[in-house]
Amino acid sequence: xxxxxxxxxxxxxxxxxxxxxxxxxxxxxxxxxxxxxxxxxxxxxxxxxxxxxxxxxxxxxxxxxxxxxxxxxxxxxxxxxxxxxxxxxxxxxxxxxxxxxxxxxxxxxxxxxxxxxxxxxxxxxxxxxxxxxxxxxxxxxxxxxxxxxxxxxxxxxxxxxxxxxxxxxxxxxxxxxxxxxxxxxxxxxxxxxxxxxxxxxxx
Ligand SMILES: [Zn+2]
Ligand SMILES: [Zn+2]
Numbered sequence: 160x161x162x163x164x165x166x167x168x169x170x171x172x173x174x175x176x177x178x179x180x181x182x183x184x185x186x187x188x189x190x191x192x193x194x195x196x197x198x199x200x201x202x203x204x205x206x207x208x209x210x211x212x213x214x215x216x217x218x219x220x221x222x223x224x225x226x227x228x229x230x231x232x233x234x235x236x237x238x239x240x241x242x243x244x245x246x247x248x249x250x251x252x253x254x255x256x257x258x259x260x261x262x263x264x265x266x267x268x269x270x271x272x273x274x275x276x277x278x279x280x281x282x283x284x285x286x287x288x289x290x291x292x293x294x295x296x297x298x299x300x301x302x303x304x305x306x307x308x309x310x311x312x313x314x315x316x317x318x319x320x321x322x323x324x325x326x327x328x329x330x331x332x333x334x335x336x337x338x339x340x341x342x343x344x345x346x347x348x349x350x351x352x353x354x355x356x357x358x359x360x361x362x
Contacts, residue, residue, distance in 0.1 A: 197230050197244035202270040207261065208254040209318060211270040218272035219319030223252045260318070263331040264347050267316055273332060274317075277310035283347070286315060286329045 200214035201221075209220040214234050221229050227245055230236040236244075245252060263283075267273050277293050279285040281302045287293055293310045302309075314334060317327035331347060 195234055195236065197234075197236055197241060200230070200234060201244075201248075203248065203251055204268060204270070207259055207268070208251075209268075210248075210251060210254065211268075213270040218270060219317075220271070221319075222321045223254060225321065226252070260328055260330045261316075261332075264333055265330075267314075267332040267334060271316045271318070273314050273334065276313055276315035276329060278313050278331065280305070280307075280309055280311055286313065286331065288315070288329075 195214070200212050200217075202211040202213055203209075204211055204220075210223060210226060212219065212221045212229065212233075217233070227241050230241045230244070231238060261268060274288060276286055276288045277290050279293050279296060279302075281297070282300070285293065285296050287296075290310050297305070297309050313331045315329040316332050317329045320327050
């Protein structure tokens with residue numbers, strides 16, 4: 160039913176106005192949003208109590224407090240369908256934002272993007288996606304003259320950030336077949352035995 164402010168031509172067709180064109184483009188260029196259901200996008204990680212969105216570019220944890228908005232705004236899911244889905248995962252909506260992160264050296268958490276990054280060769284805990292960050296840290300912490308490279312290349316995951324300016328907290332993952340046992344020790348800066356990846360359960 161056309162609204163009162165739409166402009167009509169003599170043939171009674173609705174003329175495209177700027178808003179309509181924009182809306183049409185929006186739908187056309189995001190075909191993945193057509194008929195997508197929340198359950199196609201959302202993965203629940205019971206081990207770490209995280210709600211993960213695997214849709215499009217997301218591949219990150221979504222805080223329960225913004226899940227409804229995320230599904231509607233980012234993935235064009237209708238309000239009613241979003242509400243129904245959120246009802247269906249009510250217990251998980253009580254998972255609050257926590258900084259519990261997997262230990263280093265495990266297989267990647269499913270649904271979470273794996274990115275290239277670096278760890279300080281001197282400290283186990285300092286890691287960043289930028290080698291320059293590590294260089295700055297090296298100077299600041301006065302690690303001294305390096306014997307070789309300051310950084311160890313690693314593969315990282317993070318739950319993502321929920322607000323602008325927040326720094327992601329990274330853990331190091333070891334992808335299947337990517338590294339030998341010896342390399343793993345270097346990546347993690349330790350030779351302690353790895354927890355068997357089979358210990359982790361995903362639903
Ligand atoms: Zn998403
Ligand atoms: Zn360091």
